[in-house]
Amino acid sequence: MSWTPICDYDKLLPERGVCALVEGRQVAVFRTYDGALHALDNLDPFSGAYVLSRGIVGTRKGEPTVASPLHKQVFSLVSGVCLDEQGVAVPVYPVRVADGRVEVSV
Amino acid sequence: MSRIVVVGYGPTAHRLVETLVSKGFDGRITVIGEEPRPAYDRVHLTSYLSGTSAEDLTYDVPEGAVTKLSTRVTGIDRDAKHVVTGDGDVEPYDVLVLATGSAPFVPPVPGAEHAFVYRTIEDLDAIKVAAKDAAEGVVVGGGLLGLEAADALRALGLKAHIVEMSPWLMPRQVDEGGGAVLKQHIEDLGLSVHAGAGVKEIVADDQGQVTGLLKPDGTLVDAQVVVFSAGIRPRDELARSSGLEVGERGGIVVDSGMLTSDPSIYAVGECALAGGMIYGLVGPCNTMAEVAVDRIMGGSATFEGADMSTKLKLLGVEVAQFGAMDGALDVTYMDPVGGVYKKLFISDDAKTLLGGICVGDASPYTSLRPFVGKALPAAPSDLLFSGAGASLDLPDEAQVCSCNNVCAGDVRTAIADKGVTDVPGIKACTRAGTTCGSCVPMLKQLLEKSGVEVSKALCEHFTYSRAELFDIVRVRKITTFSQLITEHGQGRGCDICKPAVASILASLHNGHVLEGERAALQDTNDAFLANMQKNGTYSVVPRIPGGEITPEKLIVIGEVARDFGLYTKITGGQRIDLFGARVDQLPEIWRRLVEAGFESGHAYGKALRTVKSCVGSTWCRYGVQDSVGLAIALELRYRGLRSPHKLKSAVSGCARECAEARSKDFGIIATEKGWNLYVAGNGGFKPRHADLLAGDLSTEELIRTIDRFLMFYIRTADRLQRTSTWLESLEGGLDYLREVIMEDSLGICADLDAQMEHHTATYADEWAATLDDPEKLSRFVSFVNAPGVPDPSIVFEQERGQIKPVMAR
């Protein structure tokens, strides 16, 4: 597995996403309140726009989530599965912190 | 103790075993399945390609059942009452259930062995691998599944073709007219359609690599991946070889109790031939499973056929069919421009609904399907208009969920007797909505109409209403979301409570909306201080108080729009909107605007929008007061004021009302003696004319009354409640409002005045403040690891000399 560093961990605000361009792919990276990191594809499958990194981060029944900024469908940050519409999911990518840098793998 | 053996572990076997367990069957249950995993949600198989994992799709094995996976049953010894598996094991049974499902039909054309099918997770794995090195793919079969498969190929990055034998797509669900409209939608997705064409050969090179599909007319469709989706064949080979009765064209013959020609053997699901029919949908298969369980446990349930209504599951293309596909009379609604085709079939006396076809707008599927076989709930032509049907009252016995055979009455019972207040609750109680999901809008409607006391809790994180939270924040002097949710809520919030709390904090404290933790609470638009458009770009609306603007400022707007290549439009609010800015361009655009003296127009915020004006007494021969002057004063006073929903206002210089003040949250009309103040008007979804709150006010009295009106609204309204609905739900109505804000009946006016004083004293332009803060500015990038790189997914074309977004699909 190859890891691409994207930014310092401190650059990520809790519960706000950023988008990184990794090998031509748009990856939305989120830091949740407890400090954990999650990475999803940035493409909102409902609208076809690359915007998921700009959604509101929260929880649903304890599971960390992001709501698409366009039409508010909620996705699990853990599995990428849409919790509002069955059968829709976005890819999730491995993400980690190494030496204070956030790294993702696509 | 009795032993049940189930052959095949697909969705039907799963429903059967689950029902046996839940009904308290106390014998031994063994399920033998050929696939390497327990049953999974085949209906949502396609989501596997977009990231849903096999585990997520797989159902939990019901407690107590024994499973043998990756095991094929090769024979049944009906005399000895046992089955034999591929590895030679023997499994004795008292009752045997065949749930062997069906297999995709692959026509015997040369080269067919190089093609794929679309049925299992393994099939999709194979397609995924093949698609990696392919540029084009073709799906044979333009039915429901074929279209789903073709769109999946497209999503895998291939140019996708569909070859369909019939003259139009989905011939089993739509007629020729619908087919023509459907073709347009499918082509708009980027798929190419070859209708009326068969397959002569799948052409491959020496290594067995597919190069194309040869049509009977001799033309070759280039493709490196070919998928067959040309129908299904019941898997009756086991039944056949053990001498059970099978149908002429396949399928294990069963009676209405799902019993085969052997009294110890049942067959359910797609392998069963019930009443001469094979049912290729989960709804009827589940019903069969439930009937078989009832019989096994001594009941007398029967399977009487089932609704075969279906809806296509492709994002963006609505196609559905319900009930019959013909009838004595039919009514068609057709809009070729909008790509909509809807048809209803009706009995010869024009009284009974028989069925319908919808393309481009599937709403009748949800609203009218339950009326099939029943009296038409309204005139057919009315039912075909979009949105019609939403207000229909369903009879209790009308089926709302065909996948799980749930009727309106069952849902109403769940609401009334089990205290269910939301859709997840209905799903848990009745199973409705848990399979294909197409009935969920109907469930919502039943909930809304049931009139149950819907909890006023904001969301799962707060049990309080917005007004209660407002008081908590105010009285306990809470300044952060984290403190509020830790002390008064649970979890970490969501897209409902976070913006609501952000708005409360802003109304009460008026700090910068992007400061510290507040940045993570803001709704889509506030988060970047601009309005997000459909392609992820933003629009920019500088404030133009009262709609008055100098030529110099107009020129600056023109220059900025030109230099950044933005689309420019005059809004309905007397100002100018600049569209198509990338997130990384917003700071540069605003630097130019702020330098020229512009401020944020808060077009993105739940805040004051515009105070429109008419030209008034300065120029107009009828004007009795300076409406422009007052509009500007009001807009400057209330700019930046965050509220439960947006606030709009207007000032007209006389009763001719050219500024349309009575359609605003607060509108002012000049009189000879001063101003009349109207409140709670609304355009929008549900227009309402504003009510006269007070007449002939002096400017000073007017402003004090508006101050209090706004603050009282901000304090007590629900989230996203405009002043119009707020006033209508306010007990005591307009008279009560007058008492509170003009006679101070609650003794809160000093408080309200102080709050507005605080707002006006602390207002600062949030764009100017953002430009001065490098930390905030650093968030305005498309990519955190490549700040200078523009988002390559954003593409425009030209229309009427300006840009217009091009969507990838």
Ligand code: SRM
């Ligand atoms: C730009 C504009 C249309 C235009 O090109 O003229 C517009 C555009 C939008 N309107 Fe509007 N409305 C615009 C004037 C209006 C008007 C007319 C007016 O203000 O005189 C109305 C009816 C009056 C009223 O609000 O009572 C109007 C009623 C709505 C509604 C329905 C509100 C309601 O109470 O039912 C929404 C939806 C909502 O807010 O929930 C909405 C929402 C929107 C949103 C914000 C939709 C969205 O969430 O993306 C649009 C985005 C604006 C953007 O991207 O810049 N817009 N909208 C107008 C901006 C005016 C301005 O300068 O700020």
Ligand SMILES: Cc1cc2nc3c(=O)[nH]c(=O)nc-3n(C[C@H](O)[C@H](O)[C@H](O)COP(=O)(O)OP(=O)(O)OC[C@H]3O[C@@H](n4cnc5c(N)ncnc54)[C@H](O)[C@@H]3O)c2cc1C
């Ligand atoms: C992509 C896709 C989308 C679909 N979408 C919808 C939809 O939106 N709505 C809808 O209603 N339906 C839909 N369907 C159809 C639905 O999936 C089927 O109706 C359902 O799967 C039938 O279930 P079943 O258990 O009867 O058969 P199957 O799912 O075929 O399961 C039978 C199982 O038995 C196994 N088996 C067969 N013979 C043996 C043997 N001798 N020994 C051991 N195991 C054996 C098979 O391997 C298989 O696992 C869709 C199907 C697909 C493929």
Ligand code: SF4
């Ligand atoms: S409302 Fe009256 S003052 Fe204003 S422009 Fe119209 S006619 Fe003139």
Ligand code: FES
């Ligand atoms: S109709 Fe399919 S889940 Fe209800």
